[in-house]
Amino acid sequence: MNALEALESHGPAWRDWLLDNLTKQCRPHDLLVDMMKGGWLVQQAELALSQGQALLNQPASRTILRPTIGPSNQLHVNGQDIRVMSRLTNPQAVVIAEVLSSEECEELIALAMSKGLNASDVVDNDSGERVLHQGRTSTSTNLTKAENTLVARIEQRLADLTAWPVSHGEGLQVLRYTPGQEYRPHFDWFDPSAKGASLHLQNGGQRVATTVIYLRVAEEGGGTLFPEVGFEACPPQGGAVFFNNLDPYGAEDRLSLHAGSPVTRGTKVVCTYWQRERPFQ
Ligand SMILES: O=C(O)CCC(=O)C(=O)O
Numbered sequence: 001m002n003a004l005e006a007l008e009s010h011g012p013a014w015r016d017w018l019l020d021n022l023t024k025q026c027r028p029h030d031l032l033v034d035m036m037k038g039g040w041l042v043q044q045a046e047l048a049l050s051q052g053q054a055l056l057n058q059p060a061s062r063t064i065l066r067p068t069i070g071p072s073n074q075l076h077v078n079g080q081d082i083r084v085m086s087r088l089t090n091p092q093a094v095v096i097a098e099v100l101s102s103e104e105c106e107e108l109i110a111l112a113m114s115k116g117l118n119a120s121d122v123v124d125n126d127s128g129e130r131v132l133h134q135g136r137t138s139t140s141t142n143l144t145k146a147e148n149t150l151v152a153r154i155e156q157r158l159a160d161l162t163a164w165p166v167s168h169g170e171g172l173q174v175l176r177y178t179p180g181q182e183y184r185p186h187f188d189w190f191d192p193s194a195k196g197a198s199l200h201l202q203n204g205g206q207r208v209a210t211t212v213i214y215l216r217v218a219e220e221g222g223g224t225l226f227p228e229v230g231f232e233a234c235p236p237q238g239g240a241v242f243f244n245n246l247d248p249y250g251a252e253d254r255l256s257l258h259a260g261s262p263v264t265r266g267t268k269v270v271c272t273y274w275q276r277e278r279p280f281q
Contacts, residue, residue, distance in 0.1 A: 004055065006047035010040065018052045028061040029247035033090055033255075064250040067162035067209040067275050069094045069242055077161045078153070085239070088231060091255040093243035099161070100154065100238045105215040107150050109269055112174035115141045120175060122186070128196030135184035138260065140175040147171075158211055158273050162242065167279040168204065174215070175260075177222055177268040183260035185227050188274060189245040189252045205277030206246065210258075212270050213240040219266035225259045232261065 007015050014035075021031055028049055035045040050060050069075070073084040075096075085095040100108070117139035121130040146152035151172060159166035175183075188210045190197035212224050214235045223232040224241050233241035247253040260270070 004051050006044055007051040007055070009044060009048065010038075014038070014048075015052075018048060019056065022049075022052050022056055022058060027247070027251050028249050029251060029253070061249050063248040064246065066092075066244050066246060066248070067164035067242075069096070069162060075161065078157050080157060082161065085235070086233075088226070088229065088243075090229065091226065091243055091247075091253050093226065093231075093233070093241060095233045095235055095239065095241050096161075097236055097239040099157070099211075099213055099240045100215070102238055104150065104154065105213075105238055108154070108172075108174065108271060109215050111143070111148070111150070112141045112176075112269075115143075117141050117174075117176055120183075123190070123196065123200060125191060125194035125196050128199040135182075135186065137181040138175045138177045138183060140173055143172045143174065145169070145171045154271075155273070159275075162209060162211070162275065164209070164275050165279070168276045170204075170207075170274040170276065170280055173272045175270050175272065177218070177260060177263045177270075179221075179263050179265060182262040185225075185257050185259040187245065187252065187254075187257060189256070191252070203276075204280030206252075207274045208246050208277055209242065209244050209275045211240050211242045211273040211275075213273070214238070214268070214270055216267060216269040218263040218268040221262050221264035222266075222268035223261050225261045226255070226257065227259060228255045228257050 031049060032045050036042060053060050075082040082099055083097045085097050087094050119132055120136045120138045120140040122133040122136050124131045143151055155166050155169055159169060188207050190200050214237055217237050223234040225232045235241055243256055245253060245256045
């Protein structure tokens, strides 16, 4: 077999495009996405990428280990039967049903309410402080890791579901949106080039994945929207949307941009679980 067979397989224009972009240090995942849009099969595109890197004496890109939901569409996790409803490849996202029972949803809401909800905040990129922001208008409360048996059981289930250690999870956050409230498009990863990110990256490293569990579903509006790919997840009560914040090569995935769409009727309550690269205290 010709050592550059994959690189040459789609003609000289593609070969030159790939070599040119590799020379410009473009992100491997972005190149693969463009190649797939151009009709390449993913395996052939990966092979062409590695052949191009070898030709240019660049180190081969390595995929990283990320939290992952297995290929089966019917998952059995710690006694819970969880159903896969849909999967998205770019960004990698999975919509699932029956992660929590309706009793667990109600118990979690009652726990959050008993603690009291406050205006939700965001991390300021410059100072690293938590600040209020007009783009996030929900109210919320943070639960302590394993603060009771219900919380510990849910964290363990999410860790097992995504094959990622429970030690790497942040505490659950419960959010409530009433009509007009929303969380405008944002990334969950910390921007490594921002001054304020370093403090947050020191404890546990990057946020590698997010799971948003729907505890109560709004009558209208309130889905989790991925505007870059035109997809809105609307799981039923107890269902969730899981997504990776990093691409398969470990770069911050700009396609993971997401939003809590405005609720237009009823109340939405979700519980967010963020997973880190390393153990999180
Ligand atoms: O409310 C949602 O659907 C999304 C929540 C979210 O984006 C977050 O908590 O980071």
